[in-house]
């Protein structure tokens with residue numbers, strides 16, 4: 001449920017189609033923070049509007065999401081998650097303590113680098129059906145790498161018995177659970193990973209993620 005924010009704060013604008021996993025990270029974060037915002041879902045749908053000078057002036061990469069906060073222009077989804085949590089003073093989602101914070105940021109960076117790199121080829125081939133990603137050997141390597149990363153995350157969750165960064169829900173879980181949803185929605189052979197499955201079921205029940213992890217929206 002969107003709540004009003006104090007009138008002294010400028011209204012947030014989120015640009016990006018909700019089919020984008022990176023846009024959904026922000027929709028989830030904004031809902032956890034109960035922040036009022038305007039969503040402009042037309043950006044990236046069609047993709048050609050990301051090439052427009054108007055959009056490129058906001059993000060020279062031509063990618064969504066973009067967040068506008070007054071005269072601040074932000075891009076890079078995980079950075080924006082951190083910005084929003086810090087802006088709301090939510091130290092439970094992003095701790096101040098350097099060691100606890102590094103634990104959260106480690107998993108966020110891992111998602112954006114190692115994990116994304118592992119799934120990219122398989123996802124582009126098997127879900128997006130992109131002709132540039134049709135090599136069966138490369139798809140197999142990508143699936144194996146993706147599953148290996150999910151096994152690693154499953155072991156981590158077995159260790160903590162709760163969340164990625166430890167005992168409490170943090171920003172790391174937002175970016176990871178959406179990635180787990182993508183893994184579950186992609187037509188590949190997957191190992192049985194009980195800790196990961198339990199984690200996914202628990203976090204899918206959070207009200208803030210309602211409608212963001214549905215079949216057909218990997």
Ligand SMILES: N[C@@H](CCC(=O)N[C@@H](CS)C(=O)NCC(=O)O)C(=O)O
Pocket residue numbers: 020021022023044046047050062063064065075076077078
């Ligand atoms: N590292 C960037 C990646 C952003 C990104 O790759 N966005 C994709 C959607 S998930 C995009 O805009 N693709 C072009 C398009 O949708 O047309 C981030 O995390 O924000």
